[in-house]
Amino acid sequence: MTETNHYITLDHCIILTVNENNDCIADGRIVIHESTIESLGTPDEVEARGKVYDLKGRIVMPGLISTHTHSPSVLFRGLADDKYLHEWLTEYMWPAEKHLTHELTYAGSRLAYLEYLGNGMTTNVDMWYFSDAVSQAAEESGLRSFLSSAVFAFPSPQSEHSLQDTADYLARCYSRPEAVRKASRVYPCVGPHDIYSTNPPLLKECAQLAKQYQAMIHMHISETQRDNAEAFSLYNMSPTRVAEEAGIFECRTLFAHCICLSEEDMDIFHKYNASVSYNPVTNLKLSEGILPIPKLREKGINVTVGVDGAQSNNSLNLLADIKTGVLIQKVAEMNPCILNAVDAIRMITINGARAVGMEHKIGSLEVGKRADLITIDIDTPAMTPILHKTTENISSHIIYTDTSINDVMVDGEFLMKDKEYCRIDAKEIMREAQKAADYITKKIDKI
Ligand SMILES: [Zn+2]
Known part of the structure; x- marks a missing residue:
């Protein structure tokens, strides 16, 4: 292989770097060497190498x-809309999930990753x-995935002992040869489902397992007030305090929803550098409430x-969700300035990288980082006109208008090029997912 084959140049594109200064380069060039961004700047500053893509x-x-x-x-998808969380979960989702198998999970995962x-x-x-089925689908897609098997105090759809499932999964992942493990884009995690479906001894075991593997x-x-009420009733403390007592916060932690955190809970999050995942569409659809982002920030x-x-x-569309999420924050505070498009872009990129401990590798376009990037077409009615090729204007278009994604790259590898999937067969994946859904639908009594 010649040296040329190791290099790719993305040329004449608007580069939204999401670096510390939120720099935007109006006419930019990125040179990628294998999986890494080797240089980035204007065509005057950076010499093109290898295959050049005019963007x-x-x-x-x-x-x-x-x-x-x-x-x-x-x-x-669409099985039980317009329900309250606990009714939706206990009467519809968990009974439906009981019919899952490795094969059905694989078929569903492939569709999601598509x-x-x-x-x-x-x-x-x-x-x-x-998790092996989800892992397989994730690996085939080429996307990065931080994957955990949900741990419950009761049997999961997979087995009687969900903590053991997680321990076994971690052991399998870590027993692979180092070269295979390093090349993998799947990172195993530990996933106690929540406070109300686990208990303190189980949470302690989860924390120990995570520490053992530094996972x-x-x-x-605290997705709803009911979660908080149950924790106070059983343990006389908030879910966050229950998790803290069990040693959960001594690991790297990422918590979903967090709508009903108290000020004291937030102080615990800050103390341990825990991250929050905002899920605006679910929170709105299940009428759970609105995450207090200004307070958290x-x-x-x-x-x-x-x-x-x-x-x-x-x-499963993060750009659609962030638009909803930003708008609802504004109206919740009756303040249009409370969250702007530039900060919203950071929330869906570098903040996510920080949460999973990969901020030194992904989440922004900078020299030395992995080439995980997307390209967005501006030659569409929704993206026209572009008044200024500045961070504010470009971020505004991405957050508030409809975007059309052309290319997706991970580790310098095109996974989607000009809207064509490079590794996977979309039609076959959809066909198999429909078959899996048909099978499950027949098994479910209550629809
Ligand atoms: Zn969830």
Whole structure:
């Protein structure tokens, strides 16, 4: 292989770097060497190398990072809309999930990862069961995935002992040869589902397991007032305090929803550098409430965004969700200045990278970082006109208008090029997912 084959140049694009200064380069060039950004700047500053792609008419920005999802639940899209959370979960979702198998989970995961890819989400933080099936789908897609198997105090759809499932999954991942593990884009995590479906001894075991592997803990917390009421009734303390007592916060932690955190809870989050995943569409659809983002930011807490699962969202589109999420924050505070488009872009990129501990590798376009990026077409009615090629104007278009994603790259590898999937067969994936959904639908009594 000649040296040329190791290099790619993305030329004449608008580069939204999301670096510390939020720099935007109006006519930019990015040179990628294998998986890494080797140089970035204007064509005057940077010499083109290898195969050159003329991206005039495109924005290039970091790949999107969704920090909370349940991929295979896409098989239940539209199964039970317009319900309260606990009714929805206990009467519809958990009974439906009992019919899942490794094969059905794989079929659903492939569909979810197809949707993530088309919508530019290069990294996802995922929680489900049958982690080997989800892992396989994630690896095949080429996207990054922080994957945990949900841990409950009762049997999961996979087995009687969900903590053991997680321990076994982690052991399998870490027993792979180092070269295989390093090349993998799947990172195993520990996922106690929440406080109300676990208990303090189980949470302690989860924390110990996470410490053993230095794995991240990903869990739901204080999603509704009912979650808080149950924790106070059982333990006389908030869910956050229960998690703290169990040692959960001593690991890297990413918590989904967090709508009903108290000031004291937020102080605990800040003390341990825990991150929050904002899931605006699920929160609105299940009428759970609105995450107090201004307060969290005031406390110095890292706020990220997740699409959550398609059983509650129902689409897996982070850019659509962040628009909803920003707008609802404005009206909640009756203040249009409370969250701007530039900060919103950071929430779906670098903040997500910080949450998973990869801010030195992904989340912004900078020399030395991995080439995880997307390109957005500006030659569309919704993106016309571009008044100024500035950070504010470009961010505004991305957050508030309809975007059309053209290319998706992870580790310097095109996974989608000119809207064509490079690794996977979309039609076959959709066909198999429909078959899996048909099978489950027949099994479910209550629809
Ligand atoms: Zn969730």
